[in-house]
Amino acid sequence: MPARGSRLKVLAIVLAGGEGKRLMPLTADRAKPAVPFGGIYRLIDFALSNVVNSGYLKVVVLTQYKSHSLDAHITKTWRMSTLLGNYIASVPAQQRVGKHWFAGSADAIYQSLNLMHDERPDVVVVVGADHVYRMDFSQMVEQHLETGASCTVAAIRQPRSMADQFGVIDVDPTDPRRIREFLEKPTDAPGLPDSPDEVLASMGNYVFTASALEAAVRADAELVGSKHDMGGDIVPAFVQREDAWVYDFKDNEIPGSTERDHAYWRDVGTLDSYYDAHMDLISVHPVFNLYNEAWPIYTNYGPHPPAKFVHGSRDRIGHAVNSAVSPGAVISGATVADSILSPRVTVHSFSHVTGSVLMDHVEIGRSCQVHRAIIDKGVFVPAGVHIGVDREHDLARGFTVTDSGLTVVAKGTVLSS
Numbered sequence: 195m196p197a198r199g200s201r202l203k204v205l206a207i208v209l210a211g212g213e214g215k216r217l218m219p220l221t222a223d224r225a226k227p228a229v230p231f232g233g234i235y236r237l238i239d240f241a242l243s244n245v246v247n248s249g250y251l252k253v254v255v256l257t258q259y260k261s262h263s264l265d266a267h268i269t270k271t272w273r274m275s276t277l278l279g280n281y282i283a284s285v286p287a288q289q290r291v292g293k294h295w296f297a298g299s300a301d302a303i304y305q306s307l308n309l310m311h312d313e314r315p316d317v318v319v320v321v322g323a324d325h326v327y328r329m330d331f332s333q334m335v336e337q338h339l340e341t342g343a344s345c346t347v348a349a350i351r352q353p354r355s356m357a358d359q360f361g362v363i364d365v366d367p368t369d370p371r372r373i374r375e376f377l378e379k380p381t382d383a384p385g386l387p388d389s390p391d392e393v394l395a396s397m398g399n400y401v402f403t404a405s406a407l408e409a410a411v412r413a414d415a416e417l418v419g420s421k422h423d424m425g426g427d428i429v430p431a432f433v434q435r436e437d438a439w440v441y442d443f444k445d446n447e448i449p450g451s452t453e454r455d456h457a458y459w460r461d462v463g464t465l466d467s468y469y470d471a472h473m474d475l476i477s478v479h480p481v482f483n484l485y486n487e488a489w490p491i492y493t494n495y496g497p498h499p500p501a502k503f504v505h506g507s508r509d510r511i512g513h514a515v516n517s518a519v520s521p522g523a524v525i526s527g528a529t530v531a532d533s534i535l536s537p538r539v540t541v542h543s544f545s546h547v548t549g550s551v552l553m554d555h556v557e558i559g560r561s562c563q564v565h566r567a568i569i570d571k572g573v574f575v576p577a578g579v580h581i582g583v584d585r586e587h588d589l590a591r592g593f594t595v596t597d598s599g600l601t602v603v604a605k606g607t608v609l610s611s
Contacts, residue, residue, distance in 0.1 A: 202317060206245045211225070224260055227264055233536045233537070238264065246492070252313060270494055285306060300420075310404060319400070321400075322397075326459070328451065329348070343403070343439040346438075347441065351457075357395075360396065362377040370440075371440055443457050448489050450489055455482055465594070473549075476518050476533075498522030510543055512541075512543075515531050515532075518535070527543030528543060529548075536554045539554070539556050548565050550566060554572070555571055556571070569602075570607075573606075582601040
């Protein structure tokens with residue numbers, strides 16, 4: 195901890211090396227944190243915006259899997275003032291401690307301890323890079339300092355019936371901020387002292403006293419059989435020493451938030467959850483509000499012109515309803531409903547796009563039908579083609595179709611009419 199009267203030094207580490215297998219084919223050509231979201235963003239923009247808005251301007255992003263587009267996005271978008279010593283640095287796996295890549299999130303930090311040595315922080319904020327949410331980490335750091343903890347885990351309340359989908363935090367009934375046990379996807383998790391039908395699920399965000407984190411990842415590196423995972427190995431080690439505390443996400447207050455989007459958090463690790471998170475954006479009163487200017491989500495979407503809607507004859511009207519349409523998009527005599535269009539998307543006359551997510555530079559030809567689909571960047575859909583209408587036909591063309599009936603067309607797919 196800093197000496198009395200000195201300023202707390204905080205380093206933020208963003209874990210962005212995830213492969214994202216459950217998001218295939220969206221992650222076939224990019225790391226999970228680089229997956230586009232909400233028309234103009236990348237998933238990592240949410241984590242970085244939260245860190246920056248919290249006042250932490252020394253940030254390292256640890257990357258590994260297919261990181262080119264992620265690195266390019268960070269380089270072009272996330273620039274801090276070097277005059278003030280601030281930075282966001284993308285750091286790939288470098289084999290600094292042996293001839294192997296990151297074996298897990300804890301190993302990623304262990305192999306990057308030189309970054310901590312350079313900065314010499316008092317506290318390290320460690321966050322994942324692939325969730326959609328708003329969070330003020332400074333409030334979590336404040337609790338961390340107040341309790342004197344070595345490790346604090348952010349957690350969100352979830353129905354007890356869903357406990358088997360999460361890492362669950364069992365708290366001490368006499369002190370609900372102290373972690374008694376960390377349970378991995380339990381089938382019979384105990385409820386919370388103040389809410390028996392709820393459990394606390396780990397959000398994958400942590401605050402550590404820097405010296406304690408370094409000691410923990412060094413010890414973990416020597417453990418045979420460890421998966422070298424922050425949630426699976428490092429946090430349980432602190433719990434065993436009775437030195438782990440929980441931060442309840444419901445207590446996090448964000449400027450400009452509403453009752454509807456307070457404590458919103460989405461794990462978009464599957465195609466269906468990724469799609470559902472998009473649908474959360476486009477209701478009249480959004481479940482997740484992108485229009486909160488008091489806590490902006492930053493990004494860079496390029497020098498695109500305004501969106502354009504053309505043709506207004508009786509049977510050929512270009513319009514969109516209950517949708518988000520990004521700059522550079524053109525809706526030409528087509529109908530778009532309940533959808534999100536990324537920059538440079540074109541939808542030609544007499545086509546209907548409903549309940550879909552179209553990524554950058556997708557072009558929909560004339561008289562097409564696209565329903566409940568995700569179409570990745572640069573795909574051209576020829577005139578008259580239907581997507582998301584006939585499951586068997588979609589599968590025969592090599593598309594991914596989830597159990598819920600969501601159709602996903604991969605980047606670079608060439609379609610025939």
